[in-house]
Amino acid sequence: MSVPLLSARNLHKAYGALQVTDDLSLEIIEGELQAIIGPNGAGKTTLIAQLSGQLRPDSGQIAYEGRDITRLKMHERVRLGMARSFQITSILPGFTMLENVAMAVQARSGSSFRFFGSAARERALNEAAMAALAEVGLEDRAHRIAGPMSHGEHRQLEIAIALATKPRLLLLDEPLAGTGGEEAEHLVALFRRLKSRLTLVLIEHDMQAVFALADRISVLVYGRIIASGSPDEIRRDPAVRAAYLGEEVA
Amino acid sequence: MRVKNADPAAIVPPRVAVRTWVAIALFTAFALVPVLAGWLDDPFLLVTATRIVVFALAAMALDLILGYGAMVSFGHAAYLGIGAYAVAILSSYGITDLGLHLLAALVVSAIFAAITGGISLRTRGVYFIMITLAFGQMAYFFFVSLSGFGGDDGLTLRQRSTVFGQPLLENDLALFYIALGFLVALFGFSAALVRSRFGRVLTGTRENRIRMQAIGFSPFPYQLTAFVISGCMTSVAGVLLANQSEFVSPAFMNWHRSGELIVMVVLGGIGNLTGAIGGAIIALLLEDWLAVLTQHWRLFFGLFLVLVVLYAPGGMTGLIRRIMGRAP
Numbered sequence: 001m002s003v004p005l006l007s008a009r010n011l012h013k014a015y016g017a018l019q020v021t022d023d024l025s026l027e028i029i030e031g032e033l034q035a036i037i038g039p040n041g042a043g044k045t046t047l048i049a050q051l052s053g054q055l056r057p058d059s060g061q062i063a064y065e066g067r068d069i070t071r072l073k074m075h076e077r078v079r080l081g082m083a084r085s086f087q088i089t090s091i092l093p094g095f096t097m098l099e100n101v102a103m104a105v106q107a108r109s110g111s112s113f114r115f116f117g118s119a120a121r122e123r124a125l126n127e128a129a130m131a132a133l134a135e136v137g138l139e140d141r142a143h144r145i146a147g148p149m150s151h152g153e154h155r156q157l158e159i160a161i162a163l164a165t166k167p168r169l170l171l172l173d174e175p176l177a178g179t180g181g182e183e184a185e186h187l188v189a190l191f192r193r194l195k196s197r198l199t200l201v202l203i204e205h206d207m208q209a210v211f212a213l214a215d216r217i218s219v220l221v222y223g224r225i226i227a228s229g230s231p232d233e234i235r236r237d238p239a240v241r242a243a244y245l246g247e248e249v250a
Numbered sequence: 251m252r253v254k255n256a257d258p259a260a261i262v263p264p265r266v267a268v269r270t271w272v273a274i275a276l277f278t279a280f281a282l283v284p285v286l287a288g289w290l291d292d293p294f295l296l297v298t299a300t301r302i303v304v305f306a307l308a309a310m311a312l313d314l315i316l317g318y319g320a321m322v323s324f325g326h327a328a329y330l331g332i333g334a335y336a337v338a339i340l341s342s343y344g345i346t347d348l349g350l351h352l353l354a355a356l357v358v359s360a361i362f363a364a365i366t367g368g369i370s371l372r373t374r375g376v377y378f379i380m381i382t383l384a385f386g387q388m389a390y391f392f393f394v395s396l397s398g399f400g401g402d403d404g405l406t407l408r409q410r411s412t413v414f415g416q417p418l419l420e421n422d423l424a425l426f427y428i429a430l431g432f433l434v435a436l437f438g439f440s441a442a443l444v445r446s447r448f449g450r451v452l453t454g455t456r457e458n459r460i461r462m463q464a465i466g467f468s469p470f471p472y473q474l475t476a477f478v479i480s481g482c483m484t485s486v487a488g489v490l491l492a493n494q495s496e497f498v499s500p501a502f503m504n505w506h507r508s509g510e511l512i513v514m515v516v517l518g519g520i521g522n523l524t525g526a527i528g529g530a531i532i533a534l535l536l537e538d539w540l541a542v543l544t545q546h547w548r549l550f551f552g553l554f555l556v557l558v559v560l561y562a563p564g565g566m567t568g569l570i571r572r573i574m575g576r577a578p
Contacts, residue, residue, distance in 0.1 A: 052464070078466035090464065092457040103454050106447055107466035113475070114447040122447075165465050 003066045005030040005169055005199050006051065006082075011060035013046055013223075020046045021057065022223035028169065033191070033200040035210045038220035039243075044203045045087050047220065048173045051201070052084040053077040064169075079108070083167035087174045087203075089154040093147030097138055097157055100146050101129035104164035132164040133157075136190060152183035159190065169199045176206045188213065211235070219243070268574070269524040269567070273437060276527055280430050284423055296422050297494070298538060303429045304490045306530035307436060309514040310523050311483035316512070317521030318444050319476050320456040324379045324508050325366070325386025329481045331393060331503030332359045333488020338405055338498040348411035348419070348489075355485040362389070363481030367474050386508050393500040404499020411493055419493050429490045433527070436483055440523050443479070452476050517558060519567025528566045 004027040013021035020043040028034050038044055049055040051062060053074035062070045064080055072080075092100050099120070105128040106112055106119065119125065133139045136156040141149070146157060155175055162170055172191075176184050188209050194200060195213070204210050210217065211231045218228040219240050227237045234240055280303060287295040308330055315321040336355035340346070366385040370378055394402050410419040419425045443449050454462050455469040462469055492498045501507070510533065518529025536554065540547035562569045 054460070054463075073468070074463045075466045075468045078464065084464055086460075086464070090458060090461045092454050092461060094457050095454070099450075103450060103462075104465040106450065112447045112451045112467070112472070115449075116442050116446055118445045119447045119450045120445065161461075161465060 004028055005065060006201075007063045008047075008051065009061045009063075011047075011050060011057045011062070013043075013050060013055065013057050020223050021050065024060070024220075024223060024225055026218065026225065026228075028199060028201055029216070030168075030199050032215040033195050033202060033213055035202045035204060035214035035217045036220055037204065037207070037210055037217060042220040043223040044220055045173055046223075048084060048171050048201075048203060052082060052171055078165055078167075081166070081168035082171065083162040083165045083169070084171040085155075085158040085162050085173055085175055087177065089151070089158060091146050091154060091157055091161070093145075095146055096143050097133060097146050097149070097153075097160075098126060098129050098142040100157060101132050101160050101164045102126055104161045105129050105132075108165055129160075129164060132160040135163060136160045137186065152179045155179055155183070155187065156190075159187070163194075167198065169201070170194065171201045171203075173203050174205060175202070176204055176209055184209070268570075269522045270441065272570070273524040273527065276524070276531070277430070277434050277437075280433075281427075284426065293422070296426055298534070300422070300426045300429055300494045301491075302531055302534045303426070303433050304487050304494060305511075305514065305534060306527040307429070307433045307490070308484045308487035309511050309518070309526040309530045310433070310437060310440060311480045311487065312511050313515045313518075313520060313523055313526035314440055314443070314483070315473075315476050315480040316515055317523075317526070318449065318456060319452045319473055321371075321473060321477060322379045322382075322512065323370075323477070323480070324383040324505065324512065325389070326382075326481070326484055326511050327503040327505070327507030328362065328386045328389035329359045329484035330488040330491060330507060331389060331498075331500065332362060333485035333490075334492035334498040334502050335393060335399070335488075336485070337411055337489055337492040338407060339399060341407055341409070341411070342399065342405075346409060346412045347415075348413050351411050351489050352486060355489050356482050359481045359485035360478050363478040364474065367477035367481070371470060371473050371477065383505055383508070386503065386505055390500050390503045390505070393503065400499065402500060404497060404501065407492065407496045407498070410496065411489070425490075425493060429494070432486055432490065436486065437523060437527070440483075444523070448472065448475070513555060517555070517565050519565030522567055525565055525567040532566065 006028040008024060008026040011021045011024040024047065036044055036047065046055065050057045053072055057070065061068060064082065069077055069080070092103065095103065102125040105125045109124065130139060130142060133142050136159050138153065138156050138160060141153065159175065176187055179187065184206065191200065191213055202210065202213065214231055216229065217231055217234045218225050219234060221243045226243060227234060227240045280299065283299040284296060287293060312323065312326050315323060333355040336358065337351045340351055340354055370381045370385065373381055399405055409417065413419065419428065451467055451472045455473060459469055488502065491502065514529035514533045515526045516529070517532055518525030518527065536551060537547065540550050558565060564571065
């Protein structure tokens with residue numbers, strides 16, 4: 001495993017005088033689940049935005065499989081096999097659950113400059129979408145309009161959409177935020193299953209979930225990674241405990 | 251209530267039917283107008299109906315990008331003007347064939363739409379509205395300055411377009427049915443378009459642009475293509491309008507006209523094609539009717555519009571949906 005799947009080198013991003021990402025370097029190893037934790041305002045979502053191509057860093061480099069992708073846009077990175085979920089639910093509210101996922105399937109299967117023939121009747125799209133919905137446990141709600149569904153269902157739907165793009169690397173931005181007991185457990189179980197086939201980057205505040213799932217944890221504070229290591233190493237790291245964990249995980 | 255099915259992948263959500271039936275009903279009603287005009291012995295009815303059909307076509311074309319793509323073009327009258335001037339300018343050089351008029355209108359409007367759309371689509375929201383308005387006005391002043399073709403005053407056509415050398419359109423009835431034929435055909439085309447893969451990308455981008463990018467779509471080429479298609483369809487309406495009024499002038503592409511097209515779409519309800527057709531019918535009939543009653547008809551028309559926006563936010567479509575007991 002010489003070349004990491006995704007690597008960031010010396011990333012800088014500032015909003016005005018506020019340095020949100022400060023000389024950040026990071027390596028994501030294929031097959032691992034790497035968690036990124038840090039207090040609010042540490043720049044986690046900004047980091048995901050840069051890794052996924054939604055934001056461009058002020059300086060620094062991002063490479064995927066050793067190839068420089070710093071200048072690639074989000075939709076171009078998706079085609080390389082990077083998918084993401086959003087901290088704030090981002091779906092197509094007027095579409096059904098199935099249509100939401102079928103849209104993602106359509107993105108990677110053939111041209112979308114087809115002006116005739118009903119997309120809703122394309123079996124290949126619907127079947128692949130159904131499979132992704134089944135993976136997250138939403139297959140029985142496939143034909144309901146997505147907008148009015150519950151927050152937990154939206155979270156599941158976002159994962160299904162991301163999976164439908166057939167990613168190698170999945171960036172999850174606080175996927176558990178706002179979900180309650182059973183929903184959260186369900187998602188954690190899902191991520192555990194996904195770990196065996198995908199490389200995952202998980203930003204999460206739920207420390208129980210993070211320490212249960214992660215192969216490696218990086219701690220982000222004020223735009224810098226102050227520590228990186230196995231869950232045990234992070235638990236013992238005095239700098240991390242001072243900056244973030246406190247007595248919570250003692 | 252959960253929808254269950256043995257083979258969910260084969261299901262098509264039943265969201266198409268009603269508006270298509272309404273559209274078919276409207277087309278049938280249009281087709282019967284000449285009969286009614288005969289009974290009432292009112293030849294002016296046919297003229298009004300032709301105008302309505304032409305504007306219905308333009309409004310439907312606008313709805314394609316406004317309703318399905320969230321691109322509020324405030325310069326769409328430019329394409330009406332391009333279509334109309336294609337007829338006038340070619341005719342003045344002795345080229346009277348309808349097919350060639352249509353071809354010229356389509357080519358010029360496609361180029362104009364590709365250039366102005368390519369620039370406008372770099373912006374969104376209010377900025378998109380303003381920049382399309384600006385391009386519309388540029389087209390307007392361009393034709394105002396064409397003094398060889400009447401400038402500000404416009405010019406009267408010596409004859410309507412010919413079909414295979416025959417002066418078929420001189421017959422008002424033939425012109426009406428040809429216009430209706432274009433409306434029905436382009437409705438069919440648009441209905442297919444919005445259900446296609448392309449249409450889904452367009453609608454998806456309206457729903458959530460970032461989401462579409464995050465699954466691997468670049469919205470721009472799809473939006474631009476839709477913009478060009480819409481402009482071309484509107485120019486067909488322009489060709490028909492010139493033939494109907496036997497006169498063209500820059501006033502066809504004034505920003506008031508662009509506003510009227512938006513009003514029609516909003517009145518009917520955006521994003522379902524049929525609504526735009528209904529909106530054109532209501533707007534033009536109301537305009538005719540109010541203009542007979544008072545010269546301050548615009549005031550009352552404006553009042554009506556405010557009431558619709560306040561109390562029937564989905565336009566006529568929303569009203570029908572509410573009457574049928576479905577969520578607006």
